[in-house]
Amino acid sequence: MAAASIQVSETPLVLYTLRRADDALILGHRLSEWCGHAPMLEEDMALANIGLDLLGQARELYSYAAKVEGNCNDEDKFASLRDVRQYRNLLLVERPNGDFAQTMARQFFYAAFADLYWRAMMASRDTTLAAIAAKSEKESAYHLRHCSEWMVRLGDGTDESHRRAQSAVDDLWAYTGEMFQADDSERGLIEAGIAVDTAGLRPRWLQTVTSVLSEATLTLPNNDWMQQGGRFGRHSEHLGHLLAELQSMQRTFPGATW
């Protein structure tokens, strides 16, 4: 019999930590889908490495969320036994891999944000989150560098790579707004010096994105309408399929280890 979903007491700090953990897990899982399918062996390894970095971040954040919640949940239960509506990740990170340009643009938009976010979080009053930030910041800095190099090569490459890169940027643009939003539960943490006000990071994010896209001869989309909902459990149809694969083992054989 399939294992039932867990209940989570989402206090502001638990919710905040789960949101970041879910971002890392879902994006890391997306990258793991490339394993054995990347355009070349070298990039296969690079994507798997980035995916493993994100999985490591997710594990630390889930473990911390479990400790804060104090309700006998753990990292495995958070990952394997929550349903779509209980997931709190950005809609951006659950976007399907698409072609290589779609994957790179998604990673680039996220890494440009994560690099700034983790650097700012190193000053968090929450010492555990600050420690996770210090480790994650170095990883994100490399992800950003790697993705930026690819964006330039895809955008300023052949006609086809340019067309695919531009279409990836256009398709994903509406999913970038959610990174800079905060709800009331987060605003309390921001005032307490535990969380970062990500709205303040957007000008620098935009600066990075503008400069890389311009070097890549790509056009920055100018539509301001942004998708949202992931932070509250309102997801696209893609996340359910992703979770079905990610969770099938633990749902079918609860507590299985190997």
Next chain:
Amino acid sequence: MTTPNVPLWEVFIRSRNGLAHKHVGSLHATDATLALQAARDIYTRRGEGLSIWVVPSHAITASDPSDKGMMFEPAESKIYRHPTFYDVPDEVGHM
């Protein structure tokens, strides 16, 4: 997975301060920057390195394996070139 027309690079890693860069393998990449990143991702995943060199494989001039006799055998009989024919005084210690 194919890598058509993508240049080959040789990778050298220095594992610690004071050691020399050592050849560890090769990889495909379109240019030097991506070759360096690929080398980082492929050859330093387990903390093997502090410094990486990548060199286009075509920049390496190699000896011909069929010249092995001419190139290397003459040295084999000249054992007097090894510094083993004199006594090192104990006071010198480990050299």
